[in-house]
Amino acid sequence: ARLVVLVSGSGSNLQALLDAAADPAYGARVVAGGGARAGIAGLDRAAAAGVPTFVDPVRAYPTREEWDAALTGHVAEHKPDLVISAGFLKLVGAAFLGAFGDRYINTHNSLLPAFPGMHGPRDALTYGVRVTGATLFFVDAGVDTGPIIAQVAVPVLPDDTEETLTERIKEAERRQLVESVGRLVREGWTITGRKVSIP
Numbered sequence: 762a763r764l765v766v767l768v769s770g771s772g773s774n775l776q777a778l779l780d781a782a783a784d785p786a787y788g789a790r791v792v793a794g795g796g797a798r799a800g801i802a803g804l805d806r807a808a809a810a811g812v813p814t815f816v817d818p819v820r821a822y823p824t825r826e827e828w829d830a831a832l833t834g835h836v837a838e839h840k841p842d843l844v845i846s847a848g849f850l851k852l853v854g855a856a857f858l859g860a861f862g863d864r865y866i867n868t869h870n871s872l873l874p875a876f877p878g879m880h881g882p883r884d885a886l887t888y889g890v891r892v893t894g895a896t897l898f899f900v901d902a903g904v905d906t907g908p909i910i911a912q913v914a915v916p917v918l919p920d921d922t923e924e925t926l927t928e929r930i931k932e933a934e935r936r937q938l939v940e941s942v943g944r945l946v947r948e949g950w951t952i953t954g955r956k957v958s959i960p
């Protein structure tokens with residue numbers, strides 16, 4: 762299966778997928794990495810693995826809709842079976858969801874529906890929850906609202922800072938992403954309303 766991975770940050774989730782895909786039994790390979798600005802460390806990781814990359818900065822286009830259409834086109838060129846937002850942190854639009862809405866997944870660093878948005882670990886600490894985690898879900902038109910594929914719980918420890926909690930979540934998040942993407946591509950999936958089934 763063909764994976765296109767969109768990133769904005771360090772790309773540790775992308776790296777985990779690149780590593781897993783080195784084993785042919787995994788059933789998927791990363792065919793392209795994409796981002797929305799130049800100089801993303803995650804895209805250097807893709808390039809280092811010999812994977813082609815593309816960059817579509819929002820402000821390179823007159824409107825958000827034109828950016829969305831261009832991004833959709835660039836992703837489509839790579840004929841993905843699954844598109845993965847791994848810390849992409851950009852809201853895509855109607856064109857993108859029209860093309861990939863049934864195969865566009867995102868990993869978020871909280872147990873949704875708690876703490877959506879940009880600061881999952883910080884918001885969990887501020888609230889004082891004792892357990893948080895990571896959620897993998899199919900993206901819909903909302904912010905972190907789509908049908909859930911998998912969740913993993915991570916404890917919040919008494920001395921946690923935003924940094925230590927963020928790192929603990931990311932370790933569990935990477936394992937979950939690699940495992941779930943492998944299952945999705947090898948076994949397929951159906952989405953019925955909010956329910957995701959993997960046979």
Ligand code: GRF
Pocket residue numbers: 768769770771772773774775803847848849850868869870931934
């Ligand atoms: C992940 O924890 C994701 O949930 C958050 O950003 C992180 C991406 O990290 N939104 P990386 O770029 O894959 O290292």
